[in-house]
Amino acid sequence: MTEPATTLDDNPVIARLREAFGDAIVETHAHRGDVTAVIAPDRYKEAIRLLKTDAELAFDFLTDLTAVDRLKLKKKPRFEVVVHLYSRKNNSRFRLKTRPANDREPEVDSIVDIIAGANWPEREVFDMFGITFTGHPNLKRILMYEEFVGHPLRKDYPVNKRQPLVPMREIPEDRPNIYSF
Amino acid sequence: MGVDSQGPGFFTSRLSDGIAWARKWSLFPYPFVTACCGMEYMSVASAHYDLDRFGAAWPRFTPRQADMLLVVGTISHKMAPVLKRVYDQMCEPKWVVAFGVCTCTGGFYDNYATVQGIDRVIPVDLYIPGCPPRPETVLDGLMKLQQRITESHHTLREDVRKPVVGGVNTT
Numbered sequence: 157m158t159e160p161a162t163t164l165d166d167n168p169v170i171a172r173l174r175e176a177f178g179d180a181i182v183e184t185h186a187h188r189g190d191v192t193a194v195i196a197p198d199r200y201k202e203a204i205r206l207l208k209t210d211a212e213l214a215f216d217f218l219t220d221l222t223a224v225d226r227l228k229l230k231k232k233p234r235f236e237v238v239v240h241l242y243s244r245k246n247n248s249r250f251r252l253k254t255r256p257a258n259d260r261e262p263e264v265d266s267i268v269d270i271i272a273g274a275n276w277p278e279r280e281v282f283d284m285f286g287i288t289f290t291g292h293p294n295l296k297r298i299l300m301y302e303e304f305v306g307h308p309l310r311k312d313y314p315v316n317k318r319q320p321l322v323p324m325r326e327i328p329e330d331r332p333n334i335y336s337f
Numbered sequence: 338m339g340v341d342s343q344g345p346g347f348f349t350s351r352l353s354d355g356i357a358w359a360r361k362w363s364l365f366p367y368p369f370v371t372a373c374c375g376m377e378y379m380s381v382a383s384a385h386y387d388l389d390r391f392g393a394a395w396p397r398f399t400p401r402q403a404d405m406l407l408v409v410g411t412i413s414h415k416m417a418p419v420l421k422r423v424y425d426q427m428c429e430p431k432w433v434v435a436f437g438v439c440t441c442t443g444g445f446y447d448n449y450a451t452v453q454g455i456d457r458v459i460p461v462d463l464y465i466p467g468c469p470p471r472p473e474t475v476l477d478g479l480m481k482l483q484q485r486i487t488e489s490h491h492t493l494r495e496d497v498r499k500p501v502v503g504g505v506n507t508t
Contacts, residue, residue, distance in 0.1 A: 300415070300450075301414070301415045308448075308449040308450070313449065315448070315449075317449060318414065318449065318453075319414060319449070320414050320417060320452070320457075321414055321415070321417055321418045322417050322418050322421050322458055324457045324458070325456065325457050325458065325459075325460075327454065327456065327457065328456050328460070328461075331454070331456055331461075331464070332464055
């Protein structure tokens, strides 16, 4: 089977998005049937609304909302928010990405008022990557504790940094070497 | 009478042995189960391997009635204050069992979230490594703990914690 055309204009979802948003679609690609579009952050929320409410597309299920820190990939902009959608009507999946322009204080529109299930995933992305979702009803940490400083899944978070809540004891000298068994 | 100069007297040592015998056969576990090792704990506690043979079958779901804290599963830094508090609420004498490699050293979770061994938070008496440990390993560990209880000195009133294995006393 040959790879689908790189422009993906024959894909109905991409065609519909191009028709609606034109140049705001920054990039498209597909890999083994997984279709992806990257959209400018200012049109991101509109695109989600279109994908969900359009009677033909009907992407009514949010599979996942997550993010990527592309610091070590040396890509600009640094952050990328990834939304995985599923259409029960067409039994098809679609991936929409958006890249907030500001690397220091990345900011993306919240889609909670369109897809209520995005509430906790957006909180998780905020917790782990420090991406602010404007318009989110309750944007606070969900996994880490309130006292935690920084965002652990950012690539510049020190891998050995620990932020204990209780004082850490010294490792006991008589702790057995359990790996020697 | 010269008793003090000769170390523990006959009756004191008999008393200690008697208490040790009673304690080692009536360990009341508090299962602090946080992760997948819990399945293995259930296997050990259930009929096939049967912790009841060692008198440690009756989990008390309040730390105040337990004397063996079974920490079963990964402890995150968010969970550590809870574990510390549960430990502090237990009455003397008490023993702490680190069940599974995550509780022993953090296991392969060498990251921002995980405590690198619960002995960084509370003193540990028995380490049972394994991911998860097999029930036989757990029973072997339990028998070792019983052996240590037999060997340590017991009084009717435990005022100070005397760590059996695990290092510095923080309480």
